[in-house]
Structure formats: C-alpha cells, structure tokens
Amino acid sequence: MTKTAQVIAAILEQLQQTLQQTQDAANEAHQAATHEQSVPETQYDTLGLEASYLAEGQSRRVAELQEAITRFHQLTEKEFGEDDPITLGAQVIVEDEHGNRRHLFLGPDAGGVEVTLDDELITVVSPAAPLGAELVQKYVGDAVHIGQHLYEIVEIG
Structure with a gap:
C-alpha cells in the first residue's frame, strides 16, 4: 500500500469514527426533542425547541460527514513528482x-x-x-x- 493510500485510509477511518459519534449524538438529540418531558409547559419553556435545533444541526453534520467520506472514496490515487503542481491527493x-x-x-x-x-x-x-x-x-x-x-x-x- 502506498503512503497516499495509507493517508487516505487513515482519514477515512477518522471520518468514520466521527460519523458514528455524530450519528449517536443526533439520535440522542432527536430522542430528547421528542421525549414527553420536552413538551412545553408554558410559552417560555424552550427545552423541546432547543433539542430540536440541536437534532437538526447534528443531522446536517451527519450528512456533511457522509459526503466527505464519499468524496474520499472517489479520490483517485496519483503519484506526484517534484515537478508536478499540487492538486487533490497531494x-x-x-x-x-x-x-x-x-x-x-x-x-x-x-x-x-x-x-x-x-x-x-x-x-x-x-x-x-x-x-x-x-x-x-x-x-x-x-x-x-x-x-x-x-x-x-x-x-x-
């Protein structure tokens, strides 16, 4: 395995770990937003609303991480020489x-x-x-x- 392939594999492993943690956090936020204790008791009770915002943000982060993982899987490995310009994968x-x-x-x-x-x-x-x-x-x-x-x-x- 080339060094570039090793770097890409290490990055993908890191992204997968972060994705799993983010998915877990998104699930917890979703459960908190939909829990019966999150139903507002007064017009000033915003616990449920705050939890739903958190769940939405975590869900967006999950999508971003999934996109990043896809892009790294699509990255073609290229050998770079001293006279080559810097491009993706360098x-x-x-x-x-x-x-x-x-x-x-x-x-x-x-x-x-x-x-x-x-x-x-x-x-x-x-x-x-x-x-x-x-x-x-x-x-x-x-x-x-x-x-x-x-x-x-x-x-x-």
Whole structure:
C-alpha cells in the first residue's frame, strides 16, 4: 500500500469514527426533542425547541460527514513528482524560516482533520479553505502563507 493510500485510509477511518459519534449524538438529540418531558409547559419553556435545533444541526453534520467520506472514496490515487503542481491527493511538506515543517494533505473535503502516520501529524486541507486554495497549482520552492507565517513548499508526494 502506498503512503497516499495509507493517508487516505487513515482519514477515512477518522471520518468514520466521527460519523458514528455524530450519528449517536443526533439520535440522542432527536430522542430528547421528542421525549414527553420536552413538551412545553408554558410559552417560555424552550427545552423541546432547543433539542430540536440541536437534532437538526447534528443531522446536517451527519450528512456533511457522509459526503466527505464519499468524496474520499472517489479520490483517485496519483503519484506526484517534484515537478508536478499540487492538486487533490497531494501530500505537501512546508517549512517555515526556522526549519519547522508541517505535513499537509490536499483532500476534497474534511479540512482540519488530523491523522498520524509513521509518527507524522498530517493535516487535511481542502481547496475550499484559504490555505488549500493557495496550495492548488503551486510547486516545490513556492511560498505560501499559513496564518501570519510564510512557508516554503519543500516536498510534494
């Protein structure tokens, strides 16, 4: 299994765990919203309404996670060379002026998810985020801003 396939598998595992937790939370919120004790006793009793808002938000999060999982399953594995531009599926190592490195993976979704592989923390960024958009079509040697720091792209894999 290639390193890219391992990264994608680790991301999918993390997303599946988060999906299960979110589904459980959505079910609990739904049960709370429909429980007989959630029926308002006065016009100011909003417990049931609040629980229904929570259930709705959790249900939306479940749908977002399911979409992210689908997109990662559809992601085609590609080998990247030093002269290739960054596109979806690229593993990118950036380095700041102090030699501190960050390992990034440009995924189709799930920005902010972090996985550890071979003792390396890899952060998923997506093109929808400013950093992900800045990375797309860049090459080794190009500079990118992460927050207030300037990083150089030192490796694409």
